[in-house]
Amino acid sequence: MKGTYLGEFQEIVLLTILVLDENAYGVSIQDEISQRTGREISRGALHTALTRLDQKGFITSFYGGATTERGGRRKRYYQVTNLGRNALEEAKSIRDELWNLIPKLGLQG
Amino acid sequence: MPKGDAHPSPFFTKLFSWFCKEEYHAELQGDLEEEYHENLKDQGATIANRLYKKEVLKMIRPSVIKRIKLNNNLNFTAMFKINAKLALRNLLKHKLYTIINVGGLAISLSVCMLILLYVNSEISYDNYHPNKDRLYRLALDRFYPDHTSHYALTPFSMAEQAALDFPEVEAFCRIFPGFGINVTYNNETFLENGLKAADKNFFELFGIKILDGKKEEIFSVQNAVVLSQSTALKYFGNKNPIGEILKSDLGDLIVSGIAEDTPENTHFKFDLLINLESLNFLQTNFVNFSVHNYLLLREGVDAELINEKYNELVEKYAAGQIERNQKISFEDFKASGNGYNYFLQPIQDIHLKSQLEAEFEANGNITYIYIFLSIAIFIVALAAVNFINLATARSTERAKEVGIRKVLGSEKKQLVNQFLFESIFVSLSSMLIAIGLTYIIMPGFNGFIGKSIVLNEFMIIQNIIILIAFSFVLGVIAGVYPAFVLSSFQPVIVLKGKLIRSKNGAWIRNGLVIFQFFISIVLICSTLIVGQQMKYLQNRDLGFDKENLLVIERAFGVQDIETFKTEIAKIPGVNSIGGTTAMPGSGIYFGGSFRQEGMNESIALNCAVFADEYQETMNIEVLTGRSFSKDFNDSLALILNESAVKALGITGDPIGARITNVQGANNPQGDIVYQVVGVIKDYNYKSLHTEITPMGIFSSESAVGGNVANLALRINPSQASNIVESIREIWRVQAPNQTYVYSFLDDTLNELYETEEKSGELFLVFTGIAIWIACIGLFGLATFIIGSRIKEIGVRKVLGASSARVVVLLVNDFNKLIFLAILLAIPASIWVMSQWLDSFAYRINMTDTWFSFLIGGAISLMVAWLTVSYHSIKAARANPVKNLRTE
Numbered sequence: 001m002k003g004t005y006l007g008e009f010q011e012i013v014l015l016t017i018l019v020l021d022e023n024a025y026g027v028s029i030q031d032e033i034s035q036r037t038g039r040e041i042s043r044g045a046l047h048t049a050l051t052r053l054d055q056k057g058f059i060t061s062f063y064g065g066a067t068t069e070r071g072g073r074r075k076r077y078y079q080v081t082n083l084g085r086n087a088l089e090e091a092k093s094i095r096d097e098l099w100n101l102i103p104k105l106g107l108q109g
Numbered sequence: 110m111p112k113g114d115a116h117p118s119p120f121f122t123k124l125f126s127w128f129c130k131e132e133y134h135a136e137l138q139g140d141l142e143e144e145y146h147e148n149l150k151d152q153g154a155t156i157a158n159r160l161y162k163k164e165v166l167k168m169i170r171p172s173v174i175k176r177i178k179l180n181n182n183l184n185f186t187a188m189f190k191i192n193a194k195l196a197l198r199n200l201l202k203h204k205l206y207t208i209i210n211v212g213g214l215a216i217s218l219s220v221c222m223l224i225l226l227y228v229n230s231e232i233s234y235d236n237y238h239p240n241k242d243r244l245y246r247l248a249l250d251r252f253y254p255d256h257t258s259h260y261a262l263t264p265f266s267m268a269e270q271a272a273l274d275f276p277e278v279e280a281f282c283r284i285f286p287g288f289g290i291n292v293t294y295n296n297e298t299f300l301e302n303g304l305k306a307a308d309k310n311f312f313e314l315f316g317i318k319i320l321d322g323k324k325e326e327i328f329s330v331q332n333a334v335v336l337s338q339s340t341a342l343k344y345f346g347n348k349n350p351i352g353e354i355l356k357s358d359l360g361d362l363i364v365s366g367i368a369e370d371t372p373e374n375t376h377f378k379f380d381l382l383i384n385l386e387s388l389n390f391l392q393t394n395f396v397n398f399s400v401h402n403y404l405l406l407r408e409g410v411d412a413e414l415i416n417e418k419y420n421e422l423v424e425k426y427a428a429g430q431i432e433r434n435q436k437i438s439f440e441d442f443k444a445s446g447n448g449y450n451y452f453l454q455p456i457q458d459i460h461l462k463s464q465l466e467a468e469f470e471a472n473g474n475i476t477y478i479y480i481f482l483s484i485a486i487f488i489v490a491l492a493a494v495n496f497i498n499l500a501t502a503r504s505t506e507r508a509k510e511v512g513i514r515k516v517l518g519s520e521k522k523q524l525v526n527q528f529l530f531e532s533i534f535v536s537l538s539s540m541l542i543a544i545g546l547t548y549i550i551m552p553g554f555n556g557f558i559g560k561s562i563v564l565n566e567f568m569i570i571q572n573i574i575i576l577i578a579f580s581f582v583l584g585v586i587a588g589v590y591p592a593f594v595l596s597s598f599q600p601v602i603v604l605k606g607k608l609i610r611s612k613n614g615a616w617i618r619n620g621l622v623i624f625q626f627f628i629s630i631v632l633i634c635s636t637l638i639v640g641q642q643m644k645y646l647q648n649r650d651l652g653f654d655k656e657n658l659l660v661i662e663r664a665f666g667v668q669d670i671e672t673f674k675t676e677i678a679k680i681p682g683v684n685s686i687g688g689t690t691a692m693p694g695s696g697i698y699f700g701g702s703f704r705q706e707g708m709n710e711s712i713a714l715n716c717a718v719f720a721d722e723y724q725e726t727m728n729i730e731v732l733t734g735r736s737f738s739k740d741f742n743d744s745l746a747l748i749l750n751e752s753a754v755k756a757l758g759i760t761g762d763p764i765g766a767r768i769t770n771v772q773g774a775n776n777p778q779g780d781i782v783y784q785v786v787g788v789i790k791d792y793n794y795k796s797l798h799t800e801i802t803p804m805g806i807f808s809s810e811s812a813v814g815g816n817v818a819n820l821a822l823r824i825n826p827s828q829a830s831n832i833v834e835s836i837r838e839i840w841r842v843q844a845p846n847q848t849y850v851y852s853f854l855d856d857t858l859n860e861l862y863e864t865e866e867k868s869g870e871l872f873l874v875f876t877g878i879a880i881w882i883a884c885i886g887l888f889g890l891a892t893f894i895i896g897s898r899i900k901e902i903g904v905r906k907v908l909g910a911s912s913a914r915v916v917v918l919l920v921n922d923f924n925k926l927i928f929l930a931i932l933l934a935i936p937a938s939i940w941v942m943s944q945w946l947d948s949f950a951y952r953i954n955m956t957d958t959w960f961s962f963l964i965g966g967a968i969s970l971m972v973a974w975l976t977v978s979y980h981s982i983k984a985a986r987a988n989p990v991k992n993l994r995t996e
Binding site: 030042045071074 | 133135136137138139140141142143144146147163164167168169170171172173
């Protein structure tokens with residue numbers, strides 16, 4: 001279980017990559033997250049999360065074509081692997097289960 | 110789209126590429142740049158760049174930065190262990206060297222730390238006030254026709270008017286320097302000399318904390334007093350002092366607050382602080398110096414601007430008062446060479462950079478700070494030089510070790526590491542010992558410099574890291590030269606037993622010795638010159654006789670001064686009694702405006718009052734005329750000093766000259782005309798730091814007489830203690846409830862030169878340490894050089910040279926170095942010392958100090974000979990067979 005543990009931030013990053021689909025690279029992920037969640041994240045923090053996810057095998061990446069606005073440097077696009085999808089689904093199901101277990105009374109109160 | 114050629118900070122881009130892992134760099138740099146250009150479009154270049162820098166800094170995290178490339182980890186620790194073991198063994202094997210090396214370094218580091226602590230406490234003055242960067246004190250350059258004086262004390266309304274007229278001034282506060290008063294509580298009377306008076310907002314402008322009482326209401330009543338914590342403790346013990354009443358010469362004082370004791374790093378101190386409003390004699394005034402004025406400027410205001418504006422203020426407000434007082438137009442007043450230049454001093458500069466008249470207390474001197482700092486650097490440099498010299502000196506002994514290691518496969522790098530490790534080890538352990546030493550010396554040092562520095566306050570992580578880093582760097586610097594020299598020996602040559610004599614290393618070693626002796630000689634000469642100047646000051650003819658002179662202060666406390674004097678005169682051993690308002694040195698003189706009758710121009714004289722017989726008691730020489738005496742009515746008689754005769758422009762016989770004392774316009778009697786009855790020789794009535802300025806002396810019978818506070822008694826020294834006690838008895842009867850204060854004039858005068866005296870003593874100690882360290886270095890070098898010539902000496906002796914000749918030969922080598930050092934040191938000391946001597950108005954001439962250089966040179970030569978001769982004699986007396994046998 002430990003190796004596939006998904007932190008809260010990592011989960012958001014994974015989901016964002018899925019949302020962005022074809023266009024998931026550093027800057028777009030960063031922008032998307034700050035727009036959706038309203039928190040300012042640094043590129044460095046994002047990098048740490050991406051490296052972790054990569055180490056766990058939840059994402060893969062490939063280089064895109066060179067662009068002019070980046071000083072000629074190529075973009076690195078990220079994709080969620082099946083393993084990553086499974087981990088996301090697992091996390092979701094654990095949560096749903098827990099939500100269902102909360103006594104209704106408590107929720108209403 | 111990128112605009113033109115806008116690009117993010119190149120430094121940060123470089124920084125990033127330096128620390129970022131290569132595999133991520135292209136991606137991350139690309140992302141950062143894209144983001145930058147986006148921000149550039151939306152928010153402009155400044156913000157975009159700022160965000161970029163922030164992003165780069167946030168990249169400093171383990172997942173991004175490069176791994177530090179360590180060699181194989183296992184190998185590293187093993188090397189470390191071996192090196193540590195070797196270093197320790199080596200140090201223990203050569204105990205004498207270790208003690209000399211570590212000891213020398215530890216002592217010099219400890220001296221360095223003490224100096225830094227001292228310097229730190231000196232530069233921290235007034236750094237705790239809430240708006241210290243905007244808080245200034247008003248000071249004055251007062252131009253007189255014949256001289257300029259610089260005053261810290263300025264007219265009462267100067268700051269107040271500035272606050273009204275200049276929008277740049279936010280607030281002002283005045284402090285009246287105070288006087289001694291008797292304070293009684295519960296029938297116990299103390300003389301309080303630490304009385305000051307200030308405006309209501311004192312505790313808002315100055316960072317001194319109120320411990321008890323309400324800050325806003327501190328001076329809501331006129332006779333309120335704020336006590337310092339220790340004063341409150343003295344009077345009230347554990348009782349709550351707020352609202353209590355103290356009886357004093359100024360009437361009843363109500364305690365309205367307790368303040369912390371004035372922090373040591375403040376340019377003034379108070380025990381009692383009273384309301385300035387309660388001092389009725391302080392009235393609107395733009396001319397007479399009475400208070401210290403402080404101004405708080407608004408943010409961003411340049412003090413220079415206020416300085417400019419003060420010229421207008423003088424024209425507008427002071428000019429009228431001057432014209433009324435002097436009865437000449439302000440233009441004429443200025444034309445005759447008078448002038449006022451007010452300027453603001455940043456409050457933090459007062460302690461070190463302000464040497465004005467009428468400061469609250471003796472200030473420090475920035476020159477000493479620089480001198481001490483350079484000494485600290487020199488002493489550490491000397492010790493570091495020793496390090497290098499001793500390590501090279503031992504290379505003869507260690508050459509074989511190096512040879513064997515190399516033969517057994519040691520790389521040069523490993524050897525360098527080993528030697529560096531050793532030297533870092535020595536410097537780190539010296540640092541530890543130095544810290545311990547500093548702890549031990551601190552209490553004594555504090556006592557000596559009269560401060561209370563708490564060492565533990567400085568033992569914070571940041572400082573400890575600095576110390577460790579410093580000793581590390583010192584170790585590397587000291588170790589790097591020997592490390593490379595030793596490790597570059599050719600094993601074959603070394604093991605064959607050939608002599609090691611690196612020609613190119615010689616000039617470095619010789620240069621270092623010259624450097625060490627250069628500094629030692631400069632220090633010796635400087636110490637001697639400081640001593641010479643101090644002796645000159647103490648023995649200088651002050652114009653009066655300061656020996657065996659007992660001064661009774663606050664004599665106004667007695668009911669009738671004449672009865673008191675008669676009583677004292679009866680005490681055996683009292684030869685004569687004279688009274689004055691101001692004793693030389695510490696006395697306070699009042700200013701008076703005078704002009705020769707018939708002349709328009711008036712000049713300012715420092716004034717004092719002499720009672721009959723004062724001149725005789727003090728042995729002040731009368732040049733012409735007479736001094737005040739019982740046989741004359743002296744109420745309109747005036748005595749001048751020589752300078753005053755010149756300043757007033759009196760030509761011909763001054764006796765009988767009629768001099769007008771110009772009175773203020775609000776003085777009903779109008780001007781008073783005095784007649785000069787005598788001229789005295791210029792005597793030093795202030796300290797020898799300042800020149801003698803014109804002085805006028807009134808008789809105690811004159812209108813300004815009356816309050817003759819000091820009695821000077823010429824006494825028989827063998828009966829001094831009896832006399833002091835007898836007077837105490839008389840005082841008790843004649844001045845009940847008044848404190849008896851007496852002093853000896855020579856002590857009081859010596860206190861004026863305390864800073865110089867202390868610095869002189871510190872100089873002596875530092876010089877001793879510097880010479881000692883230089884000797885250790887020379888000792889080491891002698892070992893090296895003589896060790897490498899041992900065979901030559903053997904051959905010489907076999908061929909018939911006497912031991913004495915050999916010693917002379919060896920010592921001669923060093924003589925050259927020392928002579929060169931002396932040649933360099935003399936001009937350097939002359940330069941340094943003439944800077945120092947410039948701070949005295951009465952000083953010895955540089956040409957009179959040639960003897961110091963002679964002694965300085967001689968001492969250094971002698972010390973060098975003594976150090977070298979130990980090795981020389983040992984080498985010269987050794988049996989040549991022993992030395993030659995090995996080859």
